[in-house]
Amino acid sequence: MRIMQRSAFKRSNDSTRIIITAIMGISFGIFIGISISSVHLSKISLLSGVKSSFDVPMTEIGIAHTIFDGSSGTKNIEALRSATLPKINVSSNPRGAELLPPGIVVSESDLYLRRLWGDPSEDLKKKPKYLLTFTVGYDQRHNIDAALKKFSDDFAILLFHYDGRTSEWDQFEWSKNAIHVSVKKQTKWWYAKRFLHPDIVSAFEYILIWDEDLGVEHFDGDKYMNLVIKHGLEISQPGIEPNNGLTWEMTKRRGDREVHTVTQERPGWCSDPHLPPCAAFVEIMAPAFSREAWRCVWHMIQNDLVHGWGLDFALRRCVEPPAHEKIGVIDSQWIIHQVIPSLGNQGQSENGEDPRAAVRARCRNEWGQFQARLSNADKEHLKELKRSGKV
Numbered sequence: 439m440r441i442m443q444r445s446a447f448k449r450s451n452d453s454t455r456i457i458i459t460a461i462m463g464i465s466f467g468i469f470i471g472i473s474i475s476s477v478h479l480s481k482i483s484l485l486s487g488v489k490s491s492f493d494v495p496m497t498e499i500g501i502a503h504t505i506f507d508g509s510s511g512t513k514n515i516e517a518l519r520s521a522t523l524p525k526i527n528v529s530s531n532p533r534g535a536e537l538l539p540p541g542i543v544v545s546e547s548d549l550y551l552r553r554l555w556g557d558p559s560e561d562l563k564k565k566p567k568y569l570l571t572f573t574v575g576y577d578q579r580h581n582i583d584a585a586l587k588k589f590s591d592d593f594a595i596l597l598f599h600y601d602g603r604t605s606e607w608d609q610f611e612w613s614k615n616a617i618h619v620s621v622k623k624q625t626k627w628w629y630a631k632r633f634l635h636p637d638i639v640s641a642f643e644y645i646l647i648w649d650e651d652l653g654v655e656h657f658d659g660d661k662y663m664n665l666v667i668k669h670g671l672e673i674s675q676p677g678i679e680p681n682n683g684l685t686w687e688m689t690k691r692r693g694d695r696e697v698h699t700v701t702q703e704r705p706g707w708c709s710d711p712h713l714p715p716c717a718a719f720v721e722i723m724a725p726a727f728s729r730e731a732w733r734c735v736w737h738m739i740q741n742d743l744v745h746g747w748g749l750d751f752a753l754r755r756c757v758e759p760p761a762h763e764k765i766g767v768i769d770s771q772w773i774i775h776q777v778i779p780s781l782g783n784q785g786q787s788e789n790g791e792d793p794r795a796a797v798r799a800r801c802r803n804e805w806g807q808f809q810a811r812l813s814n815a816d817k818e819h820l821k822e823l824k825r826s827g828k829v
């Protein structure tokens with residue numbers, strides 16, 4: 439910027455001066471032209487706006503007609519409008535929007551990207567049906583790039599960056615159409631609670647909230663979604679190749695079928711064959727939620743319990759019973775959990791403890807707290823029902 443200015447001054451001789459004067463003259467002319475036409479336009483639209491809103495409600499509530507003299511100048515119009523607003527108080531509007539006429543209330547949003555020009559109704563060539571989010575660090579870019587090749591343009595992409603590096607991702611063509619949210623050192627469920635409010639993501643039929651360390655060689659996004667829909671799964675995940683002993687039986691991929699919803703665990707783990715972790719259960723590393731299930735799950739996420747441990751055991755509360763028919767694992771589209779240390783490494787030791795161990799300790803602690811909150815909530819609710827004589 440500084441260099442440009444300096445060179446412009448240096449070369450300022452008569453001919454450039456003439457050119458600059460000419461350009462300024464033309465621009466001034468255009469400016470005048472635009473201002474006149476925009477004044478004209480705004481006058482027209484304000485007048486027509488006033489007329490249309492007067493037609494019904496104003497006459498109904500019996501306000502004098504004399505002040506709506508069409509000949510009044512534009513400067514009075516705003517004053518006139520505010521003086522004559524109809525009294526509105528619609529209790530069925532969303533909380534906080536009671537004073538608005540229901541027809542103007544937009545209580546849900548989407549994450550569609552729009553252009554700055556043209557007709558808004560023509561902004562979107564195609565509306566993505568699903569939302570795919572990854573919580574990422576730049577070090578995992580090649581894995582994420584490979585993963586995104588398995589998802590069609592039916593998926594809108596949203597990346598949560600826990601290392602604060604976002605612009606570097608523009609080396610990938612897809613990144614330019616992705617949404618990037620950058621907040622340092624937060625977890626997937628922290629981002630989900632803050633940026634995936636059900637009213638914000640309501641345009642999407644399904645929401646996938648994935649970790650960054652998943653191998654997707656044997657996975658295809660469209661085929662996966664077709665199976666989810668075919669089997670009516672409200673909450674699902676791809677089968678996981680059992681390459682280590684850490685996986686639950688339920689989420690291990692089965693080679694002999696498309697999908698499974700029940701399994702056998704080690705003896706003593708399941709009090710009932712239709713309860714977690716034998717059924718009605720997926721893990722939190724690569725879940726896909728229907729719009730309706732997500733609306734419920736979002737409300738169950740606690741603001742302070744950022745690791746989400748224990749959430750998997752409670753997911754069954756967010757589908758209509760029987761839960762074991764609505765929650766399942768897609769076996770024929772499966773993934774590999776690569777177990778790459780990532781966000782877990784970003785912990786901080788407090789008293790000489792290993793940072794990774796400190797993160798794991800918090801995970802376990804959160805699991806306990808979540809279970810306690812849930813069972814207390816159940817107890818309180820039951821007590822309330824009894825008190826009011828409903829049970």
Ligand SMILES: *[C@@H]1O[C@H](CO)[C@@H](O)[C@H](O)[C@H]1NC(C)=O
Nearest residue numbers: 525526527528529530536537
């Ligand atoms: C709107 O109505 C509710 C009850 O119906 C009332 O409590 C509230 O004060 C009203 N608000 C206004 C601004 O009139």
